[in-house]
Amino acid sequence: MRIAVVGSGYVGLVSGACLADFGHEVVCIDSDVRKIEALKEGVIPIYEPGLEEIVLKNVKAGRLQFSTSLEEPVSEAEAVFIAVGTPSRRGDGHADLSYVYDVSRQLARVVRGFTVVITKSTVPVGTGDEVERIIREANPNADVAVVSNPEFLREGAAIEDFKRPDRIVIGVEDERARPVMTEVYRPLYLNKAPLVFTTRRTSELIKYAANAFLAMKITFINEMADLCEAVGGNVQDVAHGIGLDGRIGGKFLHAGPGYGGSCFPKDTLALVKTAQDYASPLRLVETTVAVNDQRKRAMARKVARAIGADVRGKTVALLGLTFKPNTDDMRDAPSIAIVQGLQDAGASIRAFDPEGMTAARDYMSDVTFAADPYAAAEGADALVIVTEWDAFRALDFRRLRGTMKSPLLVDLRNVYRRDLIEVHGFRYVSIGRPA
């Protein structure tokens, strides 16, 4: 099957590469000439485990190509994915759909024969209707069916999530799209991935509802962690104890410094705005957004409290800056608010992250970036684990003790166990576990 993917960012590139790996003939398109030239040379613009290998393999096999021009690939394709960005619009938190609409206009002029146009970008409810209207307005003769097919990929696990999804959600209005979409995802039958067909608006809502629910789940356990600290409980046992109930489920109950990334913060906000626009407020999601924002700042105060109220002149070493491990993505990472809060209180910051230090420079200033955890910890008054990279799971605490000014570990991801740290003469502060 011939497929065009417009937008070769994170979602477009992962989807295009995986569809090619399934045997489809895919062209990934982007208006960024440098990005496309780099991809043609085999240079992958993002850090995602396993992606480079799949891209190179399928380019070599001739199933995956790159182009800056829409015309030829789209006119030859039976299915065209729109996978361009939908950033938060400055000022009001709504999703900015200008890229999606621009692409729709361009597609309209070049589609040939019956073509299924699929929005993969995360778009507010009703966007599919508008995409269809724009295409018909730009070219009344275009024979298209506009479909919603949201992605549920996690950064760092995107290839696995694409190839072994829990479900594939497809929103159709024109029944002719159904067999085409079934064909696109036929290679996944083997994995028994259910195709959930629904209406276009419902499909658009499912994406936001899923992310909002997960954000709410994380926020719930984060607040439970605070309560555990106050009353002397253990949040990990609470999460385990409730998670075994199949109605609740054990995933996404890991307490931490608050959720970040390019999706949860943006999508929860956009959903809140949509709900307000329709006078049907989602108060639980509104509260989730507010609680999570406050939590990131509260983490700086938690670190300060662990050091002793006054951190002026103290040095704090942070391990992990990205919003989660296995990515170089710094967007809305809790580390940003933590660094800011500690600097405002007068502390100096040193930091190490395996992949995120280049990107981090755009989000924080006056930070000394170190070559490894031990260099970061040198002379520090506290060592803080902000992101649970594997590389931080087996730190040499004897070595750290020798190099730090005072041996204190603030573990914001509960990577360690108190007794295993305290034997090395460290003080240990974690999230929602008994002091």
Ligand code: UGA
């Ligand atoms: C999220 C969703 O998990 C994907 O299904 C979705 O497709 C994607 O957004 C998207 O909309 O594109 P992602 O942002 O890559 O994926 O990362 P997650 O693994 O979901 O983590 C998000 C944040 O929640 C991270 O900051 C992470 O540290 C935090 N988190 C996650 C917790 O604090 N506790 C948990 O138990 C789980």
